[in-house]
Each structure stands twice: as structure tokens, then as C-alpha cells.
Amino acid sequence: MFKVPEIQLNAYGKPARILYLAPYAPDAPDFSQKPYTGNGGYPQYHYNIYKAIQDIGYDVVSSSKPYSVQFAKGNVDYVFSLMNRFQMAKPEIFISSYCEFIQVPYLGAPPNIRAIAEDKLLTKLVFRSLGLNMPEGMGLSKEREIPAEAPFPGPYFVKKRFGAASGGIREDSICGTWEAVASCAKRLMEKGHEVLVEQYCEGIDVTVPVLGGEEPVILGFVQPKSDKPGNIITEDLKLHDHLGYQLVSVHDLEQDIIADVRKVWAAPGPLDYFRIDYRIDFEKGERRILEMNICCHLGKSGSICLAAAQHGYTQADILKYILDYSMRRQKGLQQYGTWLI
Template sequence: MRPPPAPSTRIFLLARSAPLAPEYAPAAHSGDGGYPAYYHRVWTVLSGLGYRVTTSNHFRDLYTQAQSIDLVFSLYNCAPFDNPEIFVASTCEFLHLPHIGAKPNIRALAEDKWLSKNFARAIGMPVTEGAIFARPQDMKTEPPFPGPYFIKSRFGAASEGVSEQSMQEDWAGAKRVAGALFERGASVLVEQYAEGLDVTVPVLGGATPILLGLVHPRSDRLGAIITEELKRDDPLGYELFDAGKKTMSFFDDAQKLWSAAGPMDYLRLDYRYDPKTGKRVFLEFNLCCHIGRSGAICLAASRWGLSQEDVLGHVIEYSLGRQARQVETRRWAL
């Protein structure tokens, strides 16, 4: 889908380090790595497509500017309160504001790695064994599967808290790493470590999901894992990946996920994949994934001759069409 020649849509772009009026210069925020430049580029592209784009780095502006917003595009994933990822989607529903992504309940499913793992298993997708732990004392009992283990936060975005220490051979090491996460206020998900490398499946929304291909995020870390540092600074980038005859298995999974949880505007399905055995295991799906020029979605789209402008224009127009009923409801509610 493409924007009309002179789109009238008023987009509200929300991000922690969004470029702000009047200069719209890339903003600086401690610990944000390359994200300020990414947000600035998204603003530049949306403005270049002709949309009227207002930017903000404050949630409260959703309330004060609701009357002048046609579509909320939030890239604000990390905020200083628990489970912030679904806040914007829920607020937009309360305000009858169309928003990029998916309904809040689907966003909540995606942000809970334990629920999404069990959801995926229920619809026939392969997953790793896992167990959740809310308190340090819960870890006195080992999970019903052997190591090696991979320890991460149950909730959260951008591989927060993931490092090479997340891989542990035994339960003593797993408890030590989990203890550091508990100190940060996190609930913990312990999974059976899956050999191989990370592979992701970028998808755009459509009458049927648009499956763009397979992408491998490069890693020079132990186990070829993607750490918080790599996700934040992205020094190694991504590359297109060919799984040969196994590719259709990934695409079948995406179709299953879409049938059960769609529609969604854009997303990524993340896996561990072992090229030696052809075994894949689903890890999570992401509804607010990187949609910059150097990210997995735009790289996969470029394979089909699509630019970042094409991708963002499609996402905006598909989302507006998907939520047309909500737009009409808003005329009467506000």
C-alpha cells in the first residue's frame, strides 16, 4: 500500500528521544545508543512522504493533543515503570486513537515471553523448554529439564539484561545470573539453551501477512547470541539468511501466528536455528521492532526492491485501513 499524493493524516510520533520541534534535531539520551538517529530518520521519512508529523517524548501529550491526532506511531518501548510496553496501546484505546502495532491484549501477549512461548506451543510452533521464577526463593527447585540454561527477563524489550553471562552450564550459575535480574526488579525466564544462531522473520501486515524473508542478526558473542549491547548499538548489523528447504517451516509458523493473533501492522518472529540439524525453536515475537534502514525489516524488504519509505508508507496506510471502524467511532465519541 502507498500513501496518497497529498496525505492529510496527522501522525503523532512518540519516542523517548524523539526529535522535537522546532529544530527536529537528533536528540541525545543517555544509554540510547543509536536510537536517537533512528527516531530522527523515521521522522524524516514520514515527513518526506507528506504526512503531518508531530513528535513528543512524553506520554501525557497523548491526552493533551488527542484532538489533533489521526494515528499514533509509538517507538517508546522502555520507560521507568513496570511493563510500559502496553501503556501506549491501552491509552490509545481509551482515547479512541488509532495506533500502530496491534490491540493491547496482543501487545501484552508479545511482551510476555512466557505466555507467548505457551501460545506458540498451543498453535503448533516449536519452542524451547522453559520455566518462570518471580522470586529468588522460587529457584530452590530446579526446572524439569537439564542445562545448559539461558536466563533472561520474562518481560522487557531490546534484549534488556542479556549478556554472555546469560548462558550457564549448571543450575548454580543460572541462580547467580537470575539473582542479578531479581535485583533489577525483573521476573525471570529460564530456558533450555538452543544451539545455533539467531534468525528472524520480518512480516508486514496485509490482507494476508507479507512474509519478507529470513534475516540473521550478526553476533560475535559467545553462542552467537544477541546481547543488550549489540541490540542497543548494532555494530555488526544484519544479513539475509537462506535456510534452504527449511524456509517454508518458518513461513508456516508466521501464518499460524497471524491466524491466531492478527491482524498486526508489522512484526518480527525471532528464533534460534541450528544449520547443522535444521532444528528451529521459536523464542518470541516483537510488535515494536526496529524499522530503520539498517534493521531486519528494511533489509528483508530491500530484497523485493522496497525502500524504507515504501515500508513505512505501507505500514501507515495498512494500519489506517485496519482501524477504519475505530476512526469512525472516534467521530462520535469525542
């Protein structure tokens, strides 16, 4: 499927120096795992990725502070950021934008493409323009009143317009009436969130992990397990009671999904790695794309590593490949070799 590369060397012939950023990344002088603070398994996950990048041979410095990216210029060769959530509005593009400013290569995708992926309404509009199957949807916010009449037929699904880890999704996110939509949306808006309302899709969730390359590398098809109504993935299930993933056959839809991935790759790409999340009704043979995720979960128990393992690849292999591809993709960015850290 792909050849596992050696680690990238910098201009001095040494392993590239990487600044690792994540909300629970280790901090100097004690580079140990952060204590659990109730945020699912993120402390252990962020620490494990830090160790995994070290173990494959890279020179890694680490910080849990997003402003540490200011010190990347001249000090490191690359920024590996899982800083998808921190205390600012719409934080997802902060690191990539700053890295573009200081011209240091970084994980993921250009800021404008990352913004499209993080805004689930924009994702819907862009993907529809590519001819991809998306459920009907609209955005809601406290700046404007919720329409009195439903703009499209139900049933409905209500979630955050921006968010990760199924944040804010509960069993009552499935709404049979527009009145139920209004109630669920108000709950989220009262907490300061913008809302996406879309047509609820019958079926199961199937995620498609993809690596970058000359052509996108589709690793397989994975189902996140659920015991919730409609097989949905709620916030508590995602963070605290995860049932895991399993490989799944998509039967006659495989070639259609491959075509979808190639359309995405041809427009917003290239991307270092990503997932496209579907709802698939196998009885009707229908697929609907829900969203795209960039810089998503790379843990050993996650969908990417599970899909890769069926081809004989380890987490270390995946990290080596992503880092190698990402650094080569960004060779045009000016490099700085002075290490001050």
C-alpha cells in the same frame, strides 16, 4: 510482493496528521535530534523515523513524553508510537490501551495481543498451544524462591521476561548448570527484573520480518551477526557494537517457517508489522521460536529494511505500507477531525 500505497488522507482531504511518540522523539519548539545519552543509537533512530514519516508526506507532530497521547483525541488522526520503554512497569501497552480508550488509530496491535508479545513467557505458552516449536522455559521472580532442582534439562539461557534490545543478556546468560542459572537470575532480579529461564538452543539467530495484509507478507530471513559464544546477541552487542545483519537462506525449513507465521497470523493477528525470532540449528534441521516482537526496529540498517530491500523496497515504501494498512485496519474506530495542536 505488495503495492506501495499513496499516503492516507483524512476527512478533510489533507494528509493524515500523525502524533509521533518515542523516548528520543523531537519536542517543540526545537524539533531537532536529541543529544546522545548512552542508549545505543536510539536518539538518531527515533529522529530518523520522525523525518522519514514527514518526508513521505504526512503531517507529523512529535513528542518524547508518553503522556502526550492524552492530547491525541480530536487533534490527530493516528498515533505512531515507538514508546516501548519508559519509566513505568510494563509500559508497552500504555499507548495502545489509551488509544483504544479515546478511539484513535495507532501503530502495532491491540493491547491484549501486544501484552502477549511483550511477556516472553506468555508468548511461549500461547505459541505452544498453536503447536509451534518453543524451547522449554519457566518464569522466575523475587516473590518466590528459585527451585532447588532444575525443572527441565540444560543447558539453559537466562534473560529478562520483559525487555527489548537484548537487555540484560551477557555472555554468562548461557548457563551449563542450574547453580549458574540461579546466580544469573539473581543478578537480574536484584535490578528489579522478572526472569525467563529456557533451554538453550544451539544454532544461530534468524529473524523473520512480516508485514500485515490480507495475508501476512513475509519479507525474508535475516541473521543478526554475532561474535559472541553460541552466536548469541548480547546487550552490549545490540546497543553499542552492532555487527549488522545479513540475509540468510533457511534451506528446507522455509515452508515450515511460512506455516509458523500463518499460524501466528491466524491467532493473534492481524498485526501491522512484526518479527518472529528463531534459533535454527541447520545441521540438525531444527528450528525453535524464541519470541515475537511488535513495533520493532524500522531503521534503514535493520532487519526489516534489509529484507525488504532484496525485493526493491525502500524504508519509505515500508513506512507507507505499514501506515496505510494500519489505518485501514482500524477504520472501525471513531474518528475525530478537530485539530487543536
